[in-house]
Amino acid sequence: MMQLPKSRRRQKLREKKCQYPGCGKVFYGIHISKYCAEHRQDQYRIRKRVRPMDVTRDNVILPHTYTDVTVAVMHCKLQGCDNQFEVKMYPRQFIYPKYCPEHRNEYKRIRHLQRIGREDLIEQMKSESADVELEYGGADVAAGDTDEDMIDAA
Numbered sequence: 001m002m003q004l005p006k007s008r009r010r011q012k013l014r015e016k017k018c019q020y021p022g023c024g025k026v027f028y029g030i031h032i033s034k035y036c037a038e039h040r041q042d043q044y045r046i047r048k049r050v051r052p053m054d055v056t057r058d059n060v061i062l063p064h065t066y067t068d069v070t071v072a073v074m075h076c077k078l079q080g081c082d083n084q085f086e087v088k089m090y091p092r093q094f095i096y097p098k099y100c101p102e103h104r105n106e107y108k109r110i111r112h113l114q115r116i117g118r119e120d121l122i123e124q125m126k127s128e129s130a131d132v133e134l135e136y137g138g139a140d141v142a143a144g145d146t147d148e149d150m151i152d153a154a
Contacts, residue, residue, distance in 0.1 A: 020044065057128060060098045067091050076100035078109055080116040 011030040018025045020039040027036040038044070055061075060077070064070075069088055076083045076099050083100040103109045106125070113122050 055095055058098055059095045061094050062096055063094050064089060078103050
């Protein structure tokens with residue numbers, strides 16, 4: 001029978017250098033510590049936020065008052081594509097696909113635009129789909145900004 005220790009082993013304190021940009025202060029910490037005592041405070045934390053994706057980029061909003069599931073025929077919104085496709089419209093659901101099944105993902109839309117020679121539309125599509133990262137530290141939040149303000153401002 002194996003005997004297990006009753007207490008956990010204490011972690012060794014090592015001499016570390018603070019990883020906060022521009023600090024470099026030497027402090028004692030365990031193996032996983034990255035920041036000195038000052039830069040461990042919440043106000044110095046850098047958080048990256050990604051703007052929520054715009055649902056109208058790849059979808060279309062169709063308000064309706066249907067109480068039953070209805071099938072609607074829609075046209076693909078991609079330039080140079082004349083495909084028609086069926087969409088089931090559900091009650092209390094208003095977001096539906098903008099593109100036909102052949103062009104639902106971005107790669108297939110880019111390939112289609114390359115075939116018809118519309119490189120200018122490809123650049124426009126890529127610039128619209130670029131995810132924007134928002135950075136802020138705790139000091140901004142203390143000034144009264146909220147997450148919604150940060151997203152609306154960008």
